[in-house]
Amino acid sequence: MRFLSIYKTVECNTPPAPEEMAAMGKLIQEGMQAGWLVSTEGCLPTALGARVRRSEGKVMVTDGPFTESKELIGGFWIIQVKSREEAIEWAKRAPCPHGEGNDAEIEIRQFYELEDFTPVEAIDRARELRNDQSYEAPAGERAQGARS
Secondary structure, three states: OEEEEEEEEOOOOOOOOHHHHHHHHHHHHHHHHHOOEEEEEEOOOHHHOEEEEEEOOEEEEEEOOOOOOOOEEEEEEEEEOOOHHHHHHHHHHOOOOOOOOOOEEEEEEEOOOHHHOOOOHHHHHHHHHHHOOOOOOOOOOOOOOOOO
16 A cells, blocks of 8 residues: 655745754665655745646636645655555654654545556556556656755
8 A cells, every 4th residue: 555644844944954854864764675665755945836726717826935824745755555554653753854842744645556446548558657667757857946
């Protein structure tokens, strides 16, 4: 089972302190070596982001920062574990990237797997791409203004 673990916190415009990065790095190394951590990333401040909203057939774009938000996505982990309970136990071990005294929340959401869908051409093609070891997803580009 694969899960998206979404780390929610208040806006922070500075990277985590070295000791916080060390604690996170230790858990990341453990997860990668054990095979349960698939991917992880942290988010830059919302001042470098945008929100795209669709409502009643219209598209609206709002540039960051998002000062009105009480909680924001600070980062995510994609994990592969045997159960929801195991995902919860892993989340309980995750250190708070901006200090243990700060409020934070990890929301855990299970992914759909290709096997969950009725077979149709698009699902069959996705399965072929997943099984093709030579396939590489297009490289993403960092947002303008982001640090290199």
